[in-house]
């Protein structure tokens with residue numbers, strides 16, 4: 001598997017009218033007939049492509065993107081990402097679908113060319129799908145389906161380690177016009193706002209993806225090939241002091257800068273010549289997770305660094321050039337993606353796994369609630385049982401008392417009939433009989449009617465339990 005370096009292009013935009021008005025000077029320019037750029041008096045950098053202020057959209061597309069589109073159709077994944085300070089020309093270069101024909105950026109041109117190639121390749125059956133998401137303050141938003149909850153869009157890795165975004169809408173498209181309307185609709189709802197540095201500043205990282213599936217003639221070898229082209233318009237790096245951002249814009253700046261810092265750390269780790277097994281901090285931000293395959297992975301990648309020519313932006317431009325200079329050392333290993341069904345199955349498996357996890361979490365919270373209820377219920381049941389036993393015990397004691405009283409009474413009556421008792425004995429016997437009679441009527445009052453007792457003579461506590469159980473059932477209903 002060949003290693004191919006990430007290609008880095010630098011584009012210098014022209015001075016804007018307001019900069020000309022304020023008499024800004026130019027501090028950076030291309031060195032004629034080379035791929036070099038000079039900033040300040042003598043800082044020179046070399047890149048794969050350098051585009052000066054009069055470069056056209058077509059120049060950038062033809063040199064940087066056309067080869068990627070060719071490789072896309074061959075089955076390789078491709079990525080182009082625009083990096084640079086706020087207001088340096090990233091969105092202009094990537095192109096959100098607006099503007100006159102010659103002003104159209106990379107995406108509209110790639111769409112046009114892809115459908116041109118499809119119409120010329122009659123023996124290949126193409127299926128094209130597009131998705132469009134943004135990373136806004138570390139949340140993923142579906143720009144083609146705004147109703148989708150941000151929590152339902154996830155970045156996952158399939159078993160081969162490829163990055164997949166699950167949960168975002170993928171629209172199957174049949175024509176360039178159809179893709180253009182989706183691109184325009186998505187770009188219109190992207191987070192943008194006016195800042196001191198840019199009238200229409202992108203406040204999010206946007207990722208427009210075209211996925212193509214090709215079914216080729218079986219005689220030509222592989223039957224199915226799939227590939228993806230990511231077009232990434234990063235939010236611009238910004239100095240909070242310079243932008244004067246406050247409130248919500250300030251919070252956005254912090255998130256934007258920390259995402260770009262994470263990207264810088266990934267680039268540094270990958271570009272370090274001493275790196276062999278060193279950790280690459282892809283997981284530090286959503287944007288670096290999304291770009292994992294494109295930086296050090298299996299895609300053909302082009303980074304386009306946009307810079308402002310103005311002396312007032314000297315520091316930012318120099319930083320961008322240093323950042324991009326490092327990125328040149330990143331090596332990717334592009335591969336052709338055969339049998340996309342497997343990839344689709346992997347994606348579906350990941351989706352199922354995510355759904356299973358969600359279901360499991362839901363179930364376990366329900367189980368814990370149910371187990372609390374059943375715990376309470378079993379405590380109540382135990383209490384009832386203890387009460388039942390206690391009552392049965394009382395009932396039994398009561399029965400014994402009554403039994404003793406009855407026997408005592410019988411004996412006393414027998415004694416009463418005996419002759420030869422002294423008067424005082426007769427008197428004592430009489431008073432015992434009175435006490436015993438009284439006791440019997442008390443016990444009767446407590447233990448119920450005679451009939452109940454007569455049945456209960458055998459097993460009085462069972463009757464109580466049965467009654468209690470009936471009462472219990474009534475309570476349970």
Ligand SMILES: Nc1ncnc2c1ncn2[C@@H]1O[C@H](COP(=O)(O)OP(=O)(O)OP(=O)(O)O)[C@@H](O)[C@H]1O
Pocket residue numbers: 012013014016084085086087088089090091092093198200201202203234235236237306
């Ligand atoms: N090569 C160019 N030729 C002419 N105008 C340009 C060029 N590049 C950028 N501009 C103009 O500069 C302004 C800022 O450009 P753009 O919005 O693309 O910057 P950005 O880098 O995307 O900014 P942010 O990060 O704030 O979104 C726009 O008015 C755009 O039309």
